[in-house]
Amino acid sequence: MKLIYFGHSSFQVLMQGKSILIDPFLSGNELAKDIVDVDTIEADYILLSHAHQDHSLDVERIAKRTGAVIIGVWEIYDHYTQKGLKAHPMNIGGKWEFEFGTVKMVNAVHSSSFPDGKYGGVVGGFVVWNDDVCFYYAGDTALTLDMQLIPMTCHPLDFAILPIGDNFTMGYDDALIASDFIQCDRIVGCHYDTFPYVKIDHEAAINAFKTENKELILLDPGKSIELSNES
Ligand code: NI
Numbered sequence: 001m002k003l004i005y006f007g008h009s010s011f012q013v014l015m016q017g018k019s020i021l022i023d024p025f026l027s028g029n030e031l032a033k034d035i036v037d038v039d040t041i042e043a044d045y046i047l048l049s050h051a052h053q054d055h056s057l058d059v060e061r062i063a064k065r066t067g068a069v070i071i072g073v074w075e076i077y078d079h080y081t082q083k084g085l086k087a088h089p090m091n092i093g094g095k096w097e098f099e100f101g102t103v104k105m106v107n108a109v110h111s112s113s114f115p116d117g118k119y120g121g122v123v124g125g126f127v128v129w130n131d132d133v134c135f136y137y138a139g140d141t142a143l144t145l146d147m148q149l150i151p152m153t154c155h156p157l158d159f160a161i162l163p164i165g166d167n168f169t170m171g172y173d174d175a176l177i178a179s180d181f182i183q184c185d186r187i188v189g190c191h192y193d194t195f196p197y198v199k200i201d202h203e204a205a206i207n208a209f210k211t212e213n214k215e216l217i218l219l220d221p222g223k224s225i226e227l228s229n230e231s
């Protein structure tokens, strides 16, 4: 599978011949707007962790053009299907088999409202797996003991995408503890540098992981990596 980073918490995952967007916040992101075209990007599915604008901003625009299926908690399903868009409703603890693999929605500790203030349901993260790969996208979350359930209930993780920007989510120090909870030593950072509140010291973050023989990958926006259980 290929993982492409667009800055903040926005990713594109190419797997099993499908394009899956994660939390597309592109047109409003200074770090993304020159490297990705919201009006041409391909999407078969959109995984939406919660309704906050820095995750959901371009969901409607992309889903309207592509017909992508929006995967999220019930309230997110309700919001987008009322606009005539395709969606698949889930909730915490449930899993479903999609064309590209199995998605399990797991707990996150955070808040969720749409930009107009409407309740967005509970916040979630996603564990996604198929025969090739298994990864965890944590969404916006604090460090929580519930992360310990992931290795008990999902396939072994090849990598995990964790927020590291602090202030609104866990910082990299707590993400390091999270990597123990989820039993995964290869972490891709997200939710950092976009705004002054979440600016981080890259070297300090990478070194904190190195000290514990773990890997923190900080992708430049627009950059991609190939990840699977073979690599
Ligand atoms: Ni948020």
Ligand code: MN
Residues within 6 Å of the ligand: 052, 054, 055, 140, 168, 191
């Ligand atoms: Mn956020």
